[in-house]
Amino acid sequence: MGIIEIRNLTKKFEAGGHVITALNDVNLSIKKGEIYGIIGMSGAGKSTLVRTINYLEIPNEGRVLIDDVDLSKLTEKELRIKRRDIGMIFQGFNLLEQRNVIDNVCFPLEIAGMSRKKARAKARELLETVNLADKEKVYPSQLSGGQKQRVAIARALATNPGILLCDEATSALDPQTTESILSLLKEINEKLDITIVVITHQMSVITDICTRVAIIENGRLVEEGPVEEVFDSPKTDIARELIANKQNTYSPVESLKSNKVIRIVFSENSSFEPVVANLILKFNTPVNIMGADTRNVGGKAKGEMLLGLPDDEDIQRSMIAYLKDRGLSVSEVREGV
Amino acid sequence: MFDQKIVGMLLEGIRDTLYMTLVSTLLGYAVGLPLGIVLNVTRTGGLKPNRVVYRILDIFCNIIRSVPFLILLILLIPFTRALVGQSYGSTATIVPLVVCAAPYIARMVESALNEVDPGVIEAARAMGASNMQIILKVLMVEAKTSLVTGATITTGVLLGYSAMSGTVGGGGLGDIAVRYGYYRWQTDIMIVTVALLIIIFQIIQNLGMKLATGIDHRKK
Numbered sequence: 001m002g003i004i005e006i007r008n009l010t011k012k013f014e015a016g017g018h019v020i021t022a023l024n025d026v027n028l029s030i031k032k033g034e035i036y037g038i039i040g041m042s043g044a045g046k047s048t049l050v051r052t053i054n055y056l057e058i059p060n061e062g063r064v065l066i067d068d069v070d071l072s073k074l075t076e077k078e079l080r081i082k083r084r085d086i087g088m089i090f091q092g093f094n095l096l097e098q099r100n101v102i103d104n105v106c107f108p109l110e111i112a113g114m115s116r117k118k119a120r121a122k123a124r125e126l127l128e129t130v131n132l133a134d135k136e137k138v139y140p141s142q143l144s145g146g147q148k149q150r151v152a153i154a155r156a157l158a159t160n161p162g163i164l165l166c167d168e169a170t171s172a173l174d175p176q177t178t179e180s181i182l183s184l185l186k187e188i189n190e191k192l193d194i195t196i197v198v199i200t201h202q203m204s205v206i207t208d209i210c211t212r213v214a215i216i217e218n219g220r221l222v223e224e225g226p227v228e229e230v231f232d233s234p235k236t237d238i239a240r241e242l243i244a245n246k247q248n249t250y251s252p253v254e255s256l257k258s259n260k261v262i263r264i265v266f267s268e269n270s271s272f273e274p275v276v277a278n279l280i281l282k283f284n285t286p287v288n289i290m291g292a293d294t295r296n297v298g299g300k301a302k303g304e305m306l307l308g309l310p311d312d313e314d315i316q317r318s319m320i321a322y323l324k325d326r327g328l329s330v331s332e333v334r335e336g337v
Numbered sequence: 338m339f340d341q342k343i344v345g346m347l348l349e350g351i352r353d354t355l356y357m358t359l360v361s362t363l364l365g366y367a368v369g370l371p372l373g374i375v376l377n378v379t380r381t382g383g384l385k386p387n388r389v390v391y392r393i394l395d396i397f398c399n400i401i402r403s404v405p406f407l408i409l410l411i412l413l414i415p416f417t418r419a420l421v422g423q424s425y426g427s428t429a430t431i432v433p434l435v436v437c438a439a440p441y442i443a444r445m446v447e448s449a450l451n452e453v454d455p456g457v458i459e460a461a462r463a464m465g466a467s468n469m470q471i472i473l474k475v476l477m478v479e480a481k482t483s484l485v486t487g488a489t490i491t492t493g494v495l496l497g498y499s500a501m502s503g504t505v506g507g508g509g510l511g512d513i514a515v516r517y518g519y520y521r522w523q524t525d526i527m528i529v530t531v532a533l534l535i536i537i538f539q540i541i542q543n544l545g546m547k548l549a550t551g552i553d554h555r556k557k
Binding site for chain 1: 454456457459460461462463464465466467470474475478479481552553554555556
């Protein structure tokens with residue numbers, strides 16, 4: 001019996017009259033002391049899955065058992081107390097911007113009703129563990145991404161949880177910082193015997209620290225097992241694709257005739273808005289997506305897209321202006337095919 | 338330039354104006370702050386979504402805010418009289434000022450709280466925070482800069498409205514401007530009262546914005 005048991009879990013969302021099945025009959029058993037990886041493409045349902053483990057998302061069907069306790073059987077208050085035993089860190093760090101480092105780490109203890117003095121002593125100890133003892137009076141805005149995640153880890157460990165959930169915890173970090181955060185997680189796992197669940201879309205994160213892995217596709221768990229086994233002989237296409245981790249390089253298809261092709265680059269912030277969809281809605285004219293890619297440039301996630309614009313020069317100009325207004329960098333690739 | 342009597346009257350006007358503005362802001366917040374919190378909490382995607390409560394408060398706020406202040410001032414005369422015993426003077430003016438300010442403040446508070454990063458709220462929930470703890474320790478703290486900015490703007494608006502109440506005998510600098518400037522054609526007194534209002538407004542605005550940036554730890 002694992003420390004985390006997920007049985008026949010189904011989660012549906014309703015959006016605009018449509019029902020989307022985010023999780024479909026998922027079964028998982030995570031043993032105490034493991035570093036368990038859950039990998040999938042974006043939109044596969046892995047973030048929803050990790051949120052059912054601390055009941056931030058309440059499943060429609062199925063059960064979640066933590067230490068043999070069925071979360072659906074708990075009252076709201078009992079659930080809140082149970083959550084102290086499940087730490088969580090996030091892609092966006094989610095630190096309190098108006099509190100300094102030590103007060104951030106003290107926050108869960110404050111919520112739990114611990115005295116300020118005891119909380120501070122505990123927080124200092126944890127900042128020592130994550131190598132940030134000299135930053136206790138600093139505010140999050142003055143920290144780098146890696147340092148912020150270290151504070152978040154210290155904060156998540158404050159209540160001595162038995163489980164640590166990591167939701168794409170390294171996805172906003174550059175490769176070096178990712179490596180240092182992963183080795184910190186490994187260290188914590190060994191030193192504190194804490195069970196860690198890692199959600200990621202990067203196979204390298206799984207191969208670096210995880211002992212076992214589950215692969216999710218379209219809300220279903222399609223493959224599961226020890227990392228080595230899955231890595232050596234993947235059974236599903238999606239597993240093979242994730243392992244190959246090939247750089248998806250699309251060469252624009254020449255036969256898609258378009259007079260004007262532009263290349264737009266999304267930075268981290270601009271990718272939240274569905275710019276291309278909005279562009280098409282605004283001008284009521286289709287554009288041709290001829291290629292798309294994401295890459296890591298200096299530690300920042302950059303999205304790149306090649307768009308074939310309609311022939312009308314006025315529309316071309318207004319479309320480029322629209323995209324520039326949205327803070328995207330726009331460059332012309334070629335004129336005429 | 339002015340005799341002692343007029344100087345005394347102007348000083349009294351400043352005192353009354355400050356009294357009306359500050360007391361109505363405070364009382365406005367006593368009503369508007371909880372109202373704004375409830376609006377934020379009950380909206381779709383809030384901590385405890387409740388469509389019915391949200392819609393009722395939403396419509397209520399819109400109704401009061403859509404009545405021009407001068408009309409509200411007159412409409413509320415019976416209510417004011419019942420509450421403070423008279424319908425003119427500075428204390429009486431505070432009643433319609435608070436009624437007018439509360440929904441305005443509620444909107445300010447609601448939008449300030451709406452801006453708090455949902456990720457931070459999710460993190461607090463994951464730590465086992467109750468809704469009350471999230472409101473007091475996360476929302477109110479993370480939004481403090483916007484809240485102070487909102488309070489500054491509200492105080493400025495109420496300063497203007499308190500002057501407007503001068504047209505119906507509200508007291509304060511606005512009252513003086515109306516009586517001397519409008520009814521008696523004493524332009525000099527009117528100009529001085531307007532200048533005083535401008536100075537008071539500038540002081541409120543500058544102090545408020547200084548405080549708002551001073552307590553902000555996001556960019557330093």
